[in-house]
Amino acid sequence: MIFKSLVELGYRILLVTPDLYFLFENTPSKSWFIDLKNGKKDPGKIPLAQNLSNLIRLAVLYKYGGVYLDTDFIILKDFSRLRNSIGAQSVDRNGKWTRLNNAVLIFDKSHPLVYKFMEEFALSFDGNRWGYNGPYLVSRVVEKVKDYNFSVLPPRAFYPMNWVRIKGFFNAKNDSRWIEAKVLELNEKTYGIHLWNRQSKSMKIEQGSIIDRLISTHCVVCNDI
Template identity: 70%
Template sequence: MIINVRSLGKAKFSFFSITIATIFFLILFTGCIFSNIFLQNAASGRKEETQFSLTHISRRQFRSASLSSVKEEEISKGHKDPGEIPLAQNLSNLLRLAVLYKYGGVYLDTDFIVLKKFSGLRNSIAAQSMDAETGNWTRLNNAVLIFDKNHPLLFKFIEEFSLTFDGNKWGHNGPYLVSRVVKRVRKRPGYYFRILSSMAFYPVDWNKISGFFQKPKDQAMSRWISTKLFELNTKTYGVHLWNKQSSQLKIEEASIIDRLISDHCVLCEDIYSS
């Protein structure tokens, strides 16, 4: 089952399951969710048509899935300030956790280029940044979440959202939230999750993403691009494009992004036409 928490009612959609990299994305505000059943069928490589239900989640079901969170009710009654950050952004942070906790699967922001399938990943979250000397992570990100249903770490994320919600600090309810919680629980028994290196999904940070859009200006840059592409194709599952920073950038010919789209994007015909 694929769940879309927006008001879409009930419908049937058909997909041809070949590889995870060729799955059509179902949008959840700024991202998409694949259920475990959907991923298992896709990973099998079977080409036959498979039916999936697209089901509306009622307000009551959402409250059940989000456990102790009472933010929606508090905000609607004026008891909780939603803050300066757009409410949809913070609801997206919560909804991805609630739906994954209830159903399990993969959450993925839509500003990614997927390079290879995720079938070997389970109960995983990735580092956004790492200490160059120690190799330890310094910040995690919630743009990719791969978890079984009812996973205790997801429960802790939802609990943290409910207890510490702040609508005025960017990232407080997203990347900083998952980082806070993981720091607290990583040495406790019973959680069983994996922290992937930044190369897995965040091989370039938001303030350097423009370099991936630039064409080579000399031989040294051409060699750097070739080396980086080899590294990405061997170590990276998906490249986060940091859409807020990159949405206005032009994809220059022979740039890293140009090469990645040419090799991996299945929905990017006539990418330069606009």
Template identity: 60%
Template sequence: MAAKNFGCRLVNRSKSPVVFMILFALLMFSMLADSIVSKISLESAAFNQKRDYQALQSPKLVRNIKRNVVFPLPLTVSAQNKIIRVDNEHGIGKFRRRRLPEYDIFTSDELTKKFHGRVLEFFNHGCEVHFFMTWIAKVGSFGRREIMAVESVFKAHPNGCLMILSRTMDSVQGYRILKPLLDRGFKVLAVAPDFPFLVKNTPAEAWLDDMKSGKKDPGEIPLAQNLSNLLRLAVLYKYGGVYLDTDFIVLRSFKGLKNTIGAQSIDVVSKNWTRLNNAVLVFDMNHPLVLKFIEEFALTFDGNKWGHNGPYMVSRVVRGVEGRAGYNFTILPPMAFYPVDWMKIGSFFKLPKDSAGWRWIEAKVWQLKRQTYGVHLWNKQSSKLMVEEGSVMGRLMGENCVLCKHVYSS
């Protein structure tokens, strides 16, 4: 634009056609040069972008001369993108999956080294029953449903002791969550577990080593789920007591239970159990069946099959040892811990639509109070359901809480 204005001024001063033509040619050349430069810049940028994209899509390869096999070089990609991290620190061809947040539970530090002493100290205060729960998730996820489960433990066992095995809950924020219960004198404590200590000298010790070194594939099932499956077994074998899932509402005392596991389902004709569950386990210290569970977990671990290392695992083991000498345990019917099937749990949260429905609620609550130790809520199915006031769960939660806040919430 500046060149154009300058040319106009010259033309006005001089009426020579020659000067005019020279200036016009210079102006056109300047505009053409700018266009060529811009095009080159754009093509260069496009080429660089394409080259960068191809580089990301095609990792470099290195050839192993001895085996004539091609392996990818180490890749480190942000875990936020959920891309596998591959290392070759143990040699080419041996890969480790990306580090998962749940792997923090494997770590031993100054806090976890105090674990054993803290357990002994905590349970050395006249506890009526020793309870354990596990929480391998963010502390902020420990919500109203989980607090209700904890409350129900103390409603039925005012002199019981509950230890929550959790690195995240063993924190200032975790303490604040539990403080309302502590202020009322209930014995509840969140403790970061020492995982290596708990599995030491058990069949799971080698499993843990393989998992930490990358030799064992954690699979597609959330690792936290399988870690909880093992952690509950390890702590019961080491100390004995009662394990409860955090989506279990206690209705009456467990004091009379000993070496007990519950059936989830039974055959309607034979009345024999068809599947057991590990959401509730009651066992003495060093019980041989619990050791057998740990052994089965370690030897047959499969992180790609839901329930394989949990409910299905306890079912496999019990089916193999039931009736054999040396294994002393009791299997309770579904009504004890699993009075409602996971596919029907929604009916416990809703109000009835007619008088027949109200009669069903009254009959069901009456039955549960007399025949059930507690209700497993099948959180995967029910976590987003609202507890409607007057429903079966509304009645049970309202009668078995101690803080009794947010009863009618998800």
């Protein structure tokens, strides 16, 4: 239903079921996938779909280039000028990133950093540790590589609120002046907000909250929030 509404609004959408053998061909992912299919690789306790999602996004970006986005984002402004970029989830006091995230990946076709991500996935896969093959993976690789022609965006770009405090964006009980100032700041400095669905999926969007204000302005198919 949601896709029909978007198509009716003029958005060009194509839903596909990925051919994983074709997608992983000529990538470091192929041997890992074949071992998995043949029972030689333990998928672990984490749902396999989650780890396949981590890998599929890398393979698609490597073969075709473009933008990968998790679905739990509110996009606030155009970022089509961004190239070969990954977002920092957190930084230290000196502004150096301490954790990256793979919920937003923007890369050209055949970018060597994405290839390195796939190599790391195949070599160090651990299906029992949440995040190990996703946000922790991209953090491990970027920590080790140099001169790969990419940018690390500050948290305000896509992760202006961390998962521990995201509830504050759903809550209308905060100071109304703070909410007004924060909405203005987000609209000026942030490309999109990651909602951390694992934590926020059960939260109610309170009327007048930051999320309520942003959805009312930026959601293209939401009529009555």
